[in-house]
Amino acid sequence: MRTAAEVLFFVSPALALFLLFVVWPIVKAAQFSLYRWRGFGPLSDFVGLQNYSTVLHDEVFRGAFSHNLFIVVGSIVLQLPLGLAVALLLNRRIRGQGLLRTIVFVPYVLAEVIAAVVWLQLLQPEYGAVDSLLSGVGVPVPDQGWLGSPDRALWTVLIVLTWKYLGLAVLLFLAGLQGVPQDVVEAAEIDGASWWQVQRWITVPLLGPTVRIWVFLSMIGSLQCFDMVWVLTGGGPANSTTTMATFLVNEGTKRHNYGIAAAASVILFVVALFFALAYQLLVLRRDTKGAAR
């Protein structure tokens, strides 16, 4: 049995970092959110919960929240079937399997900002590769460009995000597929099950825990979505792609309303925490039931 001091000794470095870089900023953000503060000078103008009320009544923030939900749902709806399909295909013995796996995974390895800059160039209206290609084959392109049209920009961002994060889904699903016992599959095959039937009734159900974990990661990532949106559109045009994170950065570093930005960040934190806990309780519980306490 370990002594308390031993536990403390091994845990304290990680704990110190956690306190310094996670807990401390949260505490500071909560503190800033109660003041009207321009970013420098002393914290002196206490306003209570007024910043929270400002944020919650702000149409741009409400829009940002709904955009986040759109990305949460859209990412799962697009990436889950696509990821499953690609993973199942790549799990078969085919020529160039390693190469194909690498190609699917490369976008995920790329830094999000770099991917965003590349797509920003590709999506330039008129002169960008995407528009040239599409108009070359006679597909009409929007006048303002894909990122410049308020009704298309969020979809465009979602599609780029799907391109970027499909690799993670495929990788996790492929790993999950290794855990599907081969003897069950063989037994089914001997009973005359087709490839489709094996996937439908054996592989996919046994992949459940992996899928549920992936949904969790994807959801949290979508709620915090920032880099891609910031580089591609900066939240525009006409606030059609703002997320909670771009809202708070805009209020903070652009407008110097650090109190309001802090309130928005606390709200983002609470929303993400709520989603995480609810998902843990409702969905993940059966996967973690047997885990060590």
Next chain:
Amino acid sequence: MKRSPIIPALALVAASVGLAACGSDDSTSADGKTVVTWWHNSNNDPGKSYYEQVAQDFEADHPDVDIKVEAMQHEDMLTKLDAAFQSGDAPDVYMERGGGELAEHVDAGLTKDLSESSADIIGKLGGSVAGWQVDDKTYALPFSVGVVGFWYSKSMMAQAGVTTMPTTWDEMDDTIAQVKAAGMEPLSVGAGDKWPAAHYWYYFAVRECSQDVLTDAVTSLDFSDDCFLRAGQDLEHLVGEEPFNKGFLSTGAQDGPSSASGLLATGKVAMELQGHWEPGVMQGLTDDGLGLGDDLGWFPFPTVEGGEGDPTAALGGGDAWAVSEGAPDAAVDFVDYLLSDEVQQGFAERDMGLPTNPAATGSVKDPALAGLIKVRDAAPYVQLYFDTAFGQSVGGAMNDEIALLFADQASPEDIVSATQDAADAEK
């Protein structure tokens, strides 16, 4: 069971916190020289290498001073300055844009009062320093003050058959129609960055509002005068003509060849409303480093019929060198040197901006910039960009709403009410 002391664990915690808290005094370098850090935004040549040369020349005359120059892209610099002010570790010499921003910095005790130490230079600069004064004290020395206007490609305008540049908005409407009829895009605007779009509204307000109303609005934050509404209506009319480049809602201001400045520099649009820094920006955006070169022309913002503003009034602003409160005295000497006849002349010769030192105004080579200086010096007053004058919070709300009007999602009334709401929150 042995209870081992808790000390090693605590020591570890203390050590890791100590690491983060560890700072160093950076006002003197290892060899005993006084270090002066200087941040500027001339991150393209010729400005970049000229400023390196300037720093070296100053070091040669002041062997005990070491100037640490950091050239950054404009938006990056603003972000870094904000962070530096928050952490209390601001550079010794940095750029101030005046107006509400400067007033906030002065309130927070971040900026040094230069009224006494730089009195000679301040006297020389005359009225230009007005934008950088708070309570009659001068906090920064403007090195470039310019006005906004239309930059255009002479060859493209000639191709469209435009021989005389428009002086009223009725003529401007015709010019836009003419350029469109010739199959070219008349204007580029970086509405993605919002402020270039906002300049249109500002300038319409300068044309529609009398000087008294504008001066009053800056201090009272009262936008109830009807002229602000008319400025929005003028802008709505312009946007309705669809004169802007494709994708203007997501176009950036001046970063890369696909930005609004890049489109003008590469001959994709005929005109752009932009500040006096435009030639310098465009030089960095073409492969040959020349921008439009001799093909570049400039004309002032046309007048609006029935407007209450002085037809020769201008919208503009500038950049000034400020010294942060804790900086060594050598930083003040360096700022004085930056405004000297010699440095300002070199600055003017390289078309880096519009010098404020009268000894250098004759050195501006670019004919377009020289014309712009005449407009600046002839203007009865130069209205500081509203977002700078009002500070980031009100200015930001204003710019956001103006950008929405460009996207056809806000009305002239919305601009006034959004600005008024943000202003009321300040009071």
